[in-house]
Amino acid sequence: MSDSRHRLRSLLAITYLNGVVPIRTQPLYLVNILASPLSFLFFIVIASHGVFLPEAVGGGMILMMLSMGTSVQTDMTHYRQDLKFQDVMVASPIEAPIYVAGLALSELVYALPGLFVFLLIWIAEGWANPQSALVLTGVLLLSWAFASALGFTLATYFEDVRETFVFSPLISLALSVLPPVYYPITALPAMWRPLAYLSPTTYAADLIHGAMGLGAPPLLAAGIDWLVLIAFTVALVVLAAYKARWREP
Amino acid sequence: MSAAIEARGLSKRYAKGREAALSEVSLSIPPGAVYGLIGRNGAGKTTFIRICATQLLPSAGDLRVLGFDVRGEERKIRERIACVPQESRPLYFLNVWELVYLYLKMRGLDAVESRRRTTNVLDELGLSEVKGTLVNRLSGGMRRRAMVAMVLASDAEILFLDEPTTGLDPIARREVWGAIRRASREKRTVLLTTHYLDEAEALSARLALLEKGRLLLEGPPSELRGRVRLPYRVTVQGSFLPSELERFGQVSDVEGGHLVFAQEGAARELAMLALSRGAKVSMGPVSLEDIFMEVVGRSIEDDAPAAEAT
Ligand SMILES: Nc1ncnc2c1ncn2[C@@H]1O[C@H](COP(=O)(O)OP(=O)(O)OP(=O)(O)O)[C@@H](O)[C@H]1O
Ligand SMILES: [Mg+2]
Numbered sequence: 001m002s003d004s005r006h007r008l009r010s011l012l013a014i015t016y017l018n019g020v021v022p023i024r025t026q027p028l029y030l031v032n033i034l035a036s037p038l039s040f041l042f043f044i045v046i047a048s049h050g051v052f053l054p055e056a057v058g059g060g061m062i063l064m065m066l067s068m069g070t071s072v073q074t075d076m077t078h079y080r081q082d083l084k085f086q087d088v089m090v091a092s093p094i095e096a097p098i099y100v101a102g103l104a105l106s107e108l109v110y111a112l113p114g115l116f117v118f119l120l121i122w123i124a125e126g127w128a129n130p131q132s133a134l135v136l137t138g139v140l141l142l143s144w145a146f147a148s149a150l151g152f153t154l155a156t157y158f159e160d161v162r163e164t165f166v167f168s169p170l171i172s173l174a175l176s177v178l179p180p181v182y183y184p185i186t187a188l189p190a191m192w193r194p195l196a197y198l199s200p201t202t203y204a205a206d207l208i209h210g211a212m213g214l215g216a217p218p219l220l221a222a223g224i225d226w227l228v229l230i231a232f233t234v235a236l237v238v239l240a241a242y243k244a245r246w247r248e249p
Numbered sequence: 250m251s252a253a254i255e256a257r258g259l260s261k262r263y264a265k266g267r268e269a270a271l272s273e274v275s276l277s278i279p280p281g282a283v284y285g286l287i288g289r290n291g292a293g294k295t296t297f298i299r300i301c302a303t304q305l306l307p308s309a310g311d312l313r314v315l316g317f318d319v320r321g322e323e324r325k326i327r328e329r330i331a332c333v334p335q336e337s338r339p340l341y342f343l344n345v346w347e348l349v350y351l352y353l354k355m356r357g358l359d360a361v362e363s364r365r366r367t368t369n370v371l372d373e374l375g376l377s378e379v380k381g382t383l384v385n386r387l388s389g390g391m392r393r394r395a396m397v398a399m400v401l402a403s404d405a406e407i408l409f410l411d412e413p414t415t416g417l418d419p420i421a422r423r424e425v426w427g428a429i430r431r432a433s434r435e436k437r438t439v440l441l442t443t444h445y446l447d448e449a450e451a452l453s454a455r456l457a458l459l460e461k462g463r464l465l466l467e468g469p470p471s472e473l474r475g476r477v478r479l480p481y482r483v484t485v486q487g488s489f490l491p492s493e494l495e496r497f498g499q500v501s502d503v504e505g506g507h508l509v510f511a512q513e514g515a516a517r518e519l520a521m522l523a524l525s526r527g528a529k530v531s532m533g534p535v536s537l538e539d540i541f542m543e544v545v546g547r548s549i550e551d552d553a554p555a556a557e558a559t
Contacts, residue, residue: 013355247304247305
């Protein structure tokens with residue numbers, strides 16, 4: 001009981017520390033996570049003459065979740081290597097999952113303005129209904145969880161923040177550009193499609209596109225999408241639990 | 250429970266084929282006191298602290314902290330420790346108050362308790378006036394002090410301080426000493442490293458001297474003198490030839506005279522001789538720095554032929 005109260009306090013303190021306090025010195029943090037999904041949205045919508053708008057909105061929200069994972073990764077690498085902050089955390093009652101969850105929650109603060117913009121479009125286009133809201137919430141939460149877990153694991157291996165600048169674009173290529181997040185999978189050349197199924201975001205996007213009842217009909221049964229997405233998330237969380245270097249070997 | 254930290258044959262090799270950063274270190278750190286780790290750059294002090302603070306895994310040997318094994322019982326250890334790593338810096342967007350207060354909240358303390366502890370520690374370490382200042386705007390020494398304040402304010406039973414006073418002015422250093430002494434009066438254990446030997450001697454109930462990952466000397470500062478070959482230092486000024494002095498002990502030149510390390514009898518004899526010649530003389534037990542120079546110096550000499558052979 002009191003243990004869970006300590007954990008909650010710990011979680012909120014980390015969220016406040018990393019998600020609220022920095023805005024005081026740099027308010028632009030608030031639009032940082034919004035920038036790239038919004039530019040994608042522009043690009044896709046203009047290039048497709050508006051045809052892919054539903055896909056681009058769903059994809060944009062998924063991309064925001066991925067960006068949050070990238071931010072966890074960059075922040076953590078910087079804190080660990082440059083400030084030795086991870087060592088301060090390790091030698092304390094603060095547990096690794098609380099630390100990651102706190103950082104991941106703090107990224108949510110920065111994501112709020114972006115989510116708000118996407119939700120406005122979502123509602124304005126008339127895609128909002130209880131069922132689609134539920135699917136959207138579930139998919140975004142899972143994406144956020146696996147992206148943060150992945151970011152955390154990687155961050156404990158990097159020797160320098162500059163390495164994150166190398167990996168982040170590669171990860172976003174693998175998770176959000178190649179997979180049909182912004183466009184229906186049918187727009188992908190047939191030979192690329194099997195590759196797309198290696199990425200959890202394919203299933204996330206399929207679910208969201210399906211829930212909007214627009215764009216191309218969903219490729220897989222929703223049940224399979226959920227199953228795969230949850231399996232990916234569990235796998236990445238388990239990977240973080242066993243492979244992240246909270247303590248240096 | 251007896252020891253706060255108990256190491257048995259503790260070794261660390263960062264990578265295969267590299268020299269051991271720690272080899273076969275066995276020592277016992279008593280609870281409720283300050284324990285000092287000294288040694289040259291690269292001696293293994295930080296490695297030892299990081300293993301104790303569960304930030305780094307050992308390669309071999311046993312290590313128990315408060316009776317718990319660092320392999321497998323690290324959660325129990327982590328609930329009871331706090332650490333200022335060497336070269337750690339505070340998160341730059343926090344102010345001094347937030348740094349300490351949020352650290353305590355992260356450790357699970359409630360708001361009232363965290364506030365009380367933060368106010369007290371900032372007062373004690375002379376940081377109250379800058380409590381609203383962003384840590385990035387502080388001088389390097391002030392920033393270091395803020396980090397030390399953070400862990401001193403915690404409820405941890407063991408505090409690991411890796412070079413807590415590097416870069417501090419003499420007055421600030423003494424403020425930190427005061428806070429460290431208070432921590433030990435409160436029956437907390439403090440394991441600290443420092444390159445200031447006067448500090449190590451002034452604060453520590455016991456000291457360990459590491460060199461190349463090996464423990465060369467261990468014990469209370471007052472007893473360490475008994476472990477060196479030549480426990481007395483005599484400085485003579487005036488007309489002495491070095492050759493004349495060599496029979497007393499080990500001679501080196503110093504500003505305006507000679508410094509001789511000697512055993513007690515020889516030291517007295519030399520002092521009497523100098524007095525009889527009307528030369529200026531001072532005699533006393535060796536300082537910790539002398540011990541350091543002798544023991545580490547000897548260890549380097551012992552290693553030299555082996556190093557040449559390889
Ligand atoms: N992360 C690391 N990877 C590889 N080798 C390391 C690492 N950290 C330390 N070492 C090596 O281990 C040895 C001991 O280093 P350590 O940092 O423990 O020394 P120290 O006594 O704290 O020195 P200093 O007084 O300079 O802080 C050194 O030879 C160092 O090069
Ligand atoms: Mg060190």
